[in-house]
Amino acid sequence: MNNYFDLNSIFDIIGTIAFAISGALFGAKKNMDVLGVLVLGIVTALGGGFIRDLVLGITPPNMFQNSTNAIIATLSSLLVFLILYIKTDKIDKKLINHLSKIMTISDTIGLASFTITGIATAISVGHEEKFLLVFVGTVTGVGGGAIRDVLSGSVPFIFREQIYAGACILGSFVFLIVRHFVPTDISLIICFLTVLIVRLIAVKKNLNLPKITD
């Protein structure tokens, strides 16, 4: 049992909570009912890992073999709903503004956590193909949010927002490089920090990638 499996579990739980909160807040902002809020929270939290497992041929996906994450996602989403439901008469512009900030931060923590659980899961079942590791890291990171957006009829975040999938791809490449020099678990933490910092700087500075202008 290598260290990075424990690391994997810890970041899996952090990512699950962060994405469940982000998904539930998204549903609440769209005026969904309690079940819509729960489903969006759960889908955002578990969707990336679900796609990852289908790609790696892990069926049924891990989330069914160990329902801890499903329970965590459900409780986190329910908590978000209850807090907003109770405080609903006190919601004003300022709170909405705060919600957006909390959502961005949650989302970024989820993104960084799931990028490394994606890579670590692929390695744990014996895969070393570089393109696969980058893909699985990125899709585990952005997959839940993409499903959330498609289901709720929005153009996915990955195309609208500042450097999003780009942070996962960069972090995955950094992992592949530093891994030659330091142990796998340290490399994963460096990958996590890369995704987190790149994304937060991009949001803060409103950085965007070059595009074709008319």
Next chain:
Amino acid sequence: MNNYFDLNSIFDIIGTIAFAISGALFGAKKNMDVLGVLVLGIVTALGGGFIRDLVLGITPPNMFQNSTNAIIATLSSLLVFLILYIKTDKIDKKLINHLSKIMTISDTIGLASFTITGIATAISVGHEEKFLLVFVGTVTGVGGGAIRDVLSGSVPFIFREQIYAGACILGSFVFLIVRHFVPTDISLIICFLTVLIVRLIAVKKNLNLPKITD
């Protein structure tokens, strides 16, 4: 060969016809051409089982090992198209209104049928994990309709409509409970009736789950 396998086949056929009709009517209402109507009918009828099989690691999915359902879905959708195509000059407000009602009823029968085929299929390949059974029941029930909605550019039904996925989730939980007391096939029928009745009452009474209001 337990009874619930036969039951599974019967409800599979009922659900396939019901969802094919509902999908084809949806395509017709969106002014799609004959192929669009067929594809929407087939996708709605087979989509839930397709996702279920990928989740359970049944590849290629059942629908390809036994093409009865595919043929039934194609013929049902074609029939819907032909009836509407021939009667097109007589379509008026009243007919459209009737169509919506037929679509809701078809859809509900499909929802209830596929919830139990989802659960029964998972059990038949040896799964007993409670969260998996609820997930597979629900995703088989709502999956086809969700793919239909996403493909045709609508916000999925599950988020717009009265208690929809909620009926499947409730029915699946009822199954898990009554199963301790009665045989599996009876439990599946109770699950079917629960989904059907809960959804129909919700539509009739226009019941909705609590949501966060501004």
Next chain:
Amino acid sequence: MNNYFDLNSIFDIIGTIAFAISGALFGAKKNMDVLGVLVLGIVTALGGGFIRDLVLGITPPNMFQNSTNAIIATLSSLLVFLILYIKTDKIDKKLINHLSKIMTISDTIGLASFTITGIATAISVGHEEKFLLVFVGTVTGVGGGAIRDVLSGSVPFIFREQIYAGACILGSFVFLIVRHFVPTDISLIICFLTVLIVRLIAVKKNLNLPKITD
């Protein structure tokens, strides 16, 4: 090693380049940034094969076992971006018009190529079920474009455009028939030409399938 495996590889590369160009142009027309353009190009090029492999139970999908196609798709998309980025001040109505034509032709070549790689891949892993071959041919052909459209918030091409999935379905049926008379590799080429010609005639003549009019 039968001939049609080599054929499969050749058409796989042609289809990958054609769909990557079509996807990247689509992203550029939607004013996406460089990463958005790359992701849309790659998803359009690899998406159909990805779904095909999940359906056939080939995990991880072929694209990860041999990353040639991923590299080709990335480079083709990048090239499209760079050409447009450099020429951006010279873009006028006429160029946009040309782009649409190039996109349609690329897309059609990709459609025809992937229809036969879908069928050939299924046969190569031992499947002969007729419905499966038609499904896998069609989904490999239209899958990438459908994912591209859903991700970018458009109603999928298959529902909006002249005879699109219809060309794949027809080509697949032609394959199933001619295969009784000529070798598999010749049948695949006939299938390719059928899809190509049917789709191009449909676009040229603006042919559409019958629909229900009000």
